[in-house]
Amino acid sequence: MTTVVARPPAPPPAVPTPTATERPQPKPARTGVLVGIAAISMSFAAFTSALVVRQGASPDWQHFRLPTILYFNTLLLVASSFTLETCRRRQPPGRPWLYLTLAFGLLFVLGQVLAWRNLAGQGLFLATSPSSAFFYIFTALHGLHLLGGVAGLLYALHRLNRAPGPAGAATLGAAALYWHFMAVLWLYLLALLALRI
Amino acid sequence: MTSAVHHHAAPRGFLRTHVFSVDHKVIGRQYLDLALVAVVTGMVLSWLMRLHLAWPETPIPGLGKLSPNGAAGGVITPEYYLSLMTMHGTIMVFFVLTTAPFAGFGNYFLPIQIGAEDMAFPRINMMSFWVTLVAFLVLISAFFVSDGPALSGWTAYAPLSAVGKDAGPGQGTGQTLWAVSIALFCVAQLLGSLNFIVTTLDLRAKGMSLARMPLSTWAWFITAVIGLIAFAVLMPACILLLLDRLAGTSFFIPAGLVISDRLQPHSGGSPLLWQHLFWFFGHPEVYIAILPGFGIISHVLPAFARKPLLGPRVFIVCLIAIAFLSYTVWGHHMFLSGMNPFSATLFSVPTLIITIPATIVTLLWIGTVYGAKLRLATPALFCLGFISVFVSGGISGFFLAQPSIDTYLHGTYFVVGHFHFVMGVAAMFGIFAGIYFWFPKMFGRMMSETLGKWHFWLTFIGVYGVFMPMHFIGLAGNVRRYAAFTDDYLKPLVPVHKFMTIAALLTGAAQLIFLFNLIRSRIRGARATDNPWQATTLEWSTASPPPFDNFGGRPPVVARGPQEYGASGAAGGDGGSDDYVMQAAPDR
Numbered sequence: 001m002t003t004v005v006a007r008p009p010a011p012p013p014a015v016p017t018p019t020a021t022e023r024p025q026p027k028p029a030r031t032g033v034l035v036g037i038a039a040i041s042m043s044f045a046a047f048t049s050a051l052v053v054r055q056g057a058s059p060d061w062q063h064f065r066l067p068t069i070l071y072f073n074t075l076l077l078v079a080s081s082f083t084l085e086t087c088r089r090r091q092p093p094g095r096p097w098l099y100l101t102l103a104f105g106l107l108f109v110l111g112q113v114l115a116w117r118n119l120a121g122q123g124l125f126l127a128t129s130p131s132s133a134f135f136y137i138f139t140a141l142h143g144l145h146l147l148g149g150v151a152g153l154l155y156a157l158h159r160l161n162r163a164p165g166p167a168g169a170a171t172l173g174a175a176a177l178y179w180h181f182m183a184v185l186w187l188y189l190l191a192l193l194a195l196r197i
Numbered sequence: 198m199t200s201a202v203h204h205h206a207a208p209r210g211f212l213r214t215h216v217f218s219v220d221h222k223v224i225g226r227q228y229l230d231l232a233l234v235a236v237v238t239g240m241v242l243s244w245l246m247r248l249h250l251a252w253p254e255t256p257i258p259g260l261g262k263l264s265p266n267g268a269a270g271g272v273i274t275p276e277y278y279l280s281l282m283t284m285h286g287t288i289m290v291f292f293v294l295t296t297a298p299f300a301g302f303g304n305y306f307l308p309i310q311i312g313a314e315d316m317a318f319p320r321i322n323m324m325s326f327w328v329t330l331v332a333f334l335v336l337i338s339a340f341f342v343s344d345g346p347a348l349s350g351w352t353a354y355a356p357l358s359a360v361g362k363d364a365g366p367g368q369g370t371g372q373t374l375w376a377v378s379i380a381l382f383c384v385a386q387l388l389g390s391l392n393f394i395v396t397t398l399d400l401r402a403k404g405m406s407l408a409r410m411p412l413s414t415w416a417w418f419i420t421a422v423i424g425l426i427a428f429a430v431l432m433p434a435c436i437l438l439l440l441d442r443l444a445g446t447s448f449f450i451p452a453g454l455v456i457s458d459r460l461q462p463h464s465g466g467s468p469l470l471w472q473h474l475f476w477f478f479g480h481p482e483v484y485i486a487i488l489p490g491f492g493i494i495s496h497v498l499p500a501f502a503r504k505p506l507l508g509p510r511v512f513i514v515c516l517i518a519i520a521f522l523s524y525t526v527w528g529h530h531m532f533l534s535g536m537n538p539f540s541a542t543l544f545s546v547p548t549l550i551i552t553i554p555a556t557i558v559t560l561l562w563i564g565t566v567y568g569a570k571l572r573l574a575t576p577a578l579f580c581l582g583f584i585s586v587f588v589s590g591g592i593s594g595f596f597l598a599q600p601s602i603d604t605y606l607h608g609t610y611f612v613v614g615h616f617h618f619v620m621g622v623a624a625m626f627g628i629f630a631g632i633y634f635w636f637p638k639m640f641g642r643m644m645s646e647t648l649g650k651w652h653f654w655l656t657f658i659g660v661y662g663v664f665m666p667m668h669f670i671g672l673a674g675n676v677r678r679y680a681a682f683t684d685d686y687l688k689p690l691v692p693v694h695k696f697m698t699i700a701a702l703l704t705g706a707a708q709l710i711f712l713f714n715l716i717r718s719r720i721r722g723a724r725a726t727d728n729p730w731q732a733t734t735l736e737w738s739t740a741s742p743p744p745f746d747n748f749g750g751r752p753p754v755v756a757r758g759p760q761e762y763g764a765s766g767a768a769g770g771d772g773g774s775d776d777y778v779m780q781a782a783p784d785r
Contacts, residue, residue, distance in 0.1 A: 028317040028399045035391045035425065042429035046477075050437060050470060054448055058465025127445035130465065137436070 029174035037181050040145060044185065047141075048192060051134045055196060062129035066194060067118040073111035074190055077146075080104035081183045084153075084176050092164060093172055098157060101179070105150050112143050131197045138189050142182070149179045207745045217327075219319035220745060224326050225305025226639065231330060232297035232628075235288050238337070240705055242285040249273045251691070251698035253681035266366065267345050278680035279348035280367045284339070286351030287375065290482065291382050292333050294624045298489035299424070300329070300389055302631050303417040305639065307393060309736040310411045312402020312753045312781075314746045317395040325388040332381035339371040347372040350678070352479065353379075355449030355471035356461075359441040363457045376439050383432035386424050393421035402735070404755035409780065411734045411759040412512060416492020419516045420485050423523060427481040434474035441466070469534055476527035483620050484523045487587075488516060490627025491558060494580045496759075497634045498562060500732040501577035502569035503776055505760035507561045515554035515561075522551040532600045533607050541600040548598040552591070559588060574730075575649030579630035582657045583623055589661075590618025593668060608678075611671025614664045622660045629653075629711070636715075637729045641741045642722030648714040652707060659704025666693050731777055734759050738781040753781040 055061045080101045087097035116136065119125075124132040152175035160168040208214045215223060248257055256271030267277030304322065308315055316322045339346035348367040349358040353375065362369030397418040401410070410418075437448040441463070449471045450463035491512075499506050506512060528536065528544030562584050571577060593615040596602050606612060629652075636644050670690045675682070682691055728737040735755070739748050761778040 028395050031395045031399050032318060032391060035394050039387050039391065039425050039429045042426050043433050046430040046433040046474060050433065050448065050474065053467055053470045053473070054465075057467040057470070058452065060447075060452070060465035126440070127447075130447060133440065133446045133448070137440075 027170075029171060030177065033174045033178045033181075037178070040181075040185070044138075044141075044189070047134070047137065051192070051196060054130045054134075058130075060129065062124075062131050063197060064119075064122065064124055064131065066135075066197060067115040069111050069115050069118065070190060073108050073115070074186065076104045076108045076111065077183050077186055080108070081180050084179055088169075088172060088176055093160060093169060095157070095160075098153065098172075102150060102153055105146060105153070105179075109143050109146060112139050115139065135193060135197060138193065142186055142189055145185075146182050149175070149182050152178055217323065219315070219323045221304050221308050221316045221319065221322060222639075222743065222747075224322055225301055225303070227326050228296050228301035228304055228329070229632075231326075231333060232293050232301055235292035235296065235333060239285050239288040239293060240708070242281045242288070244702060244705060245273065246278060246281050246285065247694075247698040247701045249278055249680065250682070251695040253683075264340075264345065266343075273680065275680035276348055276366050277345065279350070279678070280346040280371070282678065283348055283350050283353075283367075283375070284336070284346045287336060287379075288333075289621065290351055290486065291379065292329075292336075294486035294621065295386065295424075295482070296329065297628045298493065298624060298631065299417060299420050299485060300325075300386075302413075302493065302628075302635070303393060303420075303489065304389075306635065306736055307414055307417050308396060308400070309739065309743060309747050310414045310734055311397060311400065311405050312735050312748070312755060313396060313400035314748065314752070316392045317400055318392050321388050322392050325385045325392065328381055328385035328388070332378045332385060335374050335381065336378035339367070339374040342370045342374070344369050345371055347375040349375075352475055353438070353471075354475075355438070355441075355468045356451065356454055356456075356466070359438055359449045359466075359471070360454065360456055360461050360463075361442055363459050363461070373439070373442055376435050376442065380432055380435035380439070383428040383435065386428045387432070390421040390425040390428070393417055394425065397421075402753050402755055408510075409755055409758050411496055412506060412509060413489075413492035413496035415513050416488050416495070416516060419520050420488045420492075423481045423488070423520050424485050426524070427478040427485065430474060431478035434471065434478070437474075438471065469531075472531050472534060473527070476530045477524070479530060480527045481520075481523040483616075484519055486620050486624045487627075488519070490583060490624045491516065493627045493631045493634075494562060494583050495558075496734070497576050497630050498565055498580040499760045499762055500634075500730050501572040501574060501580070502565050503572070503762045504565055504569050505758075505762055507564040509758075509760065512558060512561055515558045518554040519551060522547055522554070526551060529598060529600075529603070532603045538600070545598055545600055549595070552595060552598070555591060559584060559591075574633075575644070575646055575653055576630045576634035576730075578650065578653040578657075579626050579633060582653060583626040583630060585657070586618050586626060586660060587623040589665070590615055590620070590623060594619060606671060608676050609671035610667040610675045610677050613677050614667030614671060617664045617667070618660075622664065629656075632715075634730065635736075636718065637725030638736055638741050638743070640719055640722075641725050642718050643725050643729060644718040644722060645714050648710055648717075652710045652714065655707035655710070656704060659700055659707055662700030663697050663704060666697055669693070728779075733761055733777050733779045735780055738779055755780050756783065 083097045083104065084101040087094045087101060090097070116139070119132065119135065124135075126133050126136045156168070156172040156175040159171040162168070208218055208220065218224065245257060245260065248255075254272065257268065257273070258271060260268040260273070261271040264277065267274055267280060273281070304316070344362065344366045346367050347353070347358070348365055349372060353372070357364050357368065358372055358376075360368070361372075397410075397414065437446070440446040441448050441450055445462065447463040447466040449468055450461060450466040451468060452464040454461040454463065495506050495509075495512055525547040526544055528540060529548045532541050532544075562580075566581070593611065597606060597612065597615060633644055633649055636642070670693050673690060675687060675690050679687075682688065682694065725741045727739065727741050730737070735753055736743070738753060757778060757780055759780055761780075763776055764778050
C-alpha cells in the first residue's frame, strides 16, 4: 500500500521588499507636472474669461501701450527654454546650461518688475483701470509660477548632484516640462495682453 | 502603471507619527477629525437658525454672551441670522461635504485599494491637510472679530461681498476672512486632487488595471478630476474678490453703487461675473460632495447584498458623464439673474440630461439590492438611506431644472429642501455608511451594531421630518433667507417651522448616539478581524488597522475584479468563506 502524503502548499513567491530609502518612481513627477499644468491652465482660462467679460461690461477699459521691456523679457524666457533643452541633451546634463537657464529665468522676473515700474511711472496702477489690473494680475501670477519653476530646477539640480543617473534626469525632465509650459503660457499671456490692452 | 514603492521612512516620535505625518492614513484620519469638528459646528449653527425661525423673539440662553452684537440679550438680529446662515453653508459645503467623503476617506483608502503604500507626493499631501486646517481656522476666526462673520451666504454674491463694511456687519473683516479662507481651501484641494490623480494613474499595484479598480476609487479619482478644474476656477474668483475688497479694483462692483448712503468708489464691474465664476465651480462642487458617496455606496452595498454591483462599467461611464455634464449646467443657478431666456434654456437642457446618468446609477443600486439576501448591518442601512434621500431630493431637481418653474421656486424653501436632501443629507449618509463600514479597518475594532441601527433609524426619520416639509412650504411661497416670518401670508406656515425645528433638534440629538458609539467603540469595541464584512478589495487583505506601509512589505498582486461576490464554492482570500474571492487571492 502506498501512502500519498499531500505536499505542503508552496510558500507564496517572495516579493522584493522595497527599502525605505527608495525614491519615487520618475513617472509620478512627470504626471504630477502634467496635472499641475492642467490646473494652472484652467486658472488662467478663468482669468481670461473674466478679462473678456469685464472689458465688455463697461466703457472704463483704458488702453495703454505695453512696456517695451516685455518683449526683451519674452526673448529671455524663450532662450531659457533652449538652454534648458541643451542642458538636458548633454550626457550627463550640462550644469552650465542649467545655471544659464536659471539666470535667464531670474532676469525675466526682474524684467517683469521693471515693466511694473514703467507702468507705475505712467500713472497706471492696479486699481487705475481694469486693463491695468489684469496686466498686474497676469504678470504677477505668471511670475510667481515661474519662481516655482526656478525652485523646481534647483531641486532638479540638487537631485542631479545627489542621484546622478536616470532618477536625477527624470526629475530634470519633469522640471523642464513645467519650465517650457511657463514659456508657452507667457507667450499666450503676452498675445492676450497685446490684443486686449 | 508602476508598482508602488515607499519613499519615506517610517516616522519616529509623536509629532511625526500623529501630527505632522506624511502617512496617508494619518492624514485621512486628520481630515475626518476636522470634518467632525466642522460638522458639529455647522450643526449647532443650524440649530440656532432653526430656533430663531420658530421662536424669533425668544432669547437663546448664552448666545448673548457669545455674540453681544449679533444676538444682544440672546435674540438673533436679522443680520446675525444671515451670518449664521453663511457660516453654516460654508462650513458644511467646504469643510464637511468636501473634506470627509473625498479628502478623508479618499486619503485613507485610495492608496490601499490600489495596492500602493502611500500617495504619490506624501509631503504635498500633508501640506494639503494643514492648509485646509488653516483655512478652517481663518473662517472660524470671523466669529471673534468685532463685526462678526460675513452675511453674504456661502455663495458670497457680489456686490454685497465685494464692497466692504458699508454693506453691513460682517462685510468688513468677516467677509475678507471668508475670501482668504476659501482661497486657501482651493489651494489645499488643488494639491489634494493632484495627489489623487497621480496616485491613481501611476501607483497601482501589479495587476490592478483600471477595470479592476474598486468603484470607490473610481469615484475619488473622478471627483479629483472635477475638483482640479473647479477649484482652479474658484481660486481666481477669490483673488479678484479680495482685490476688489482690499486693493480698490472694480471687477464685480458696478459704477454708481450707493450703499449705506455712500457712493462706492468703484466703476464698471460686473456682479454677474462673480456668479458665473462661482457657479462654474459651485455646481461641480455638488458632485464633488456627492460622487464619493456614489462610490462608497457602490463599494459597500455589494458587500452586504453579496452580489457585485449591477453594471459596474455602466456605473463608471455614468460617473464620467456626470463629471463632464457638471460643467455645462452652472447657469441653472442663475435663472433669476436676468439672463437671456434662450441662455436659460441652454442651461436647462443639460440640467435635465444630467439626471439621466444619475437615475441610471440609482437603478443600478436598486437592481443590485433586488433579489439579494441583504445583510442588514448598519453600513447597509445607511446605503439604503442614501438611495432614499438621494431619490427624494433628486426628484425635486427635475422641477427646478425648468426655468419657468424655478422662477417661482428659486427663492423659496423648496430649494433648501432639495439641496439639503440631494447634496447634504445624501452625502452625510454616504459618510456614515463609510464610517460604519471602514471603522473596523481603521481602528481594529467594531462599532456597536445596536447603537448604529438606533442612530440610522432616528436620523433617517429625523431628516425627513426636517427637510420634506420644506418642499411643501416652498410650494406655498415660503421665502428663504428671511430671519423671521412676520408677513401675513407666512404666519400660517410658522407651525410647520416649529415642527421642523423640533425635528432638527431631535435629529441632532440622535447624532450623540453616533458620537458615543464612535468614542466607545474606539476604546472598548469588539476586536475586528482583518475582514469582518467578508469583502473583497485590497484594504481587507491587510491587517486592521493597516501597518505603516499598508501591506507589511508585501505589495499585493491583483488577479481579478473588485467585486467577486456570490461565487458559489469559492474559497475566500482569507481562507474562510464560500461566496467571495478577494482581489489579492492568488489566481487559480
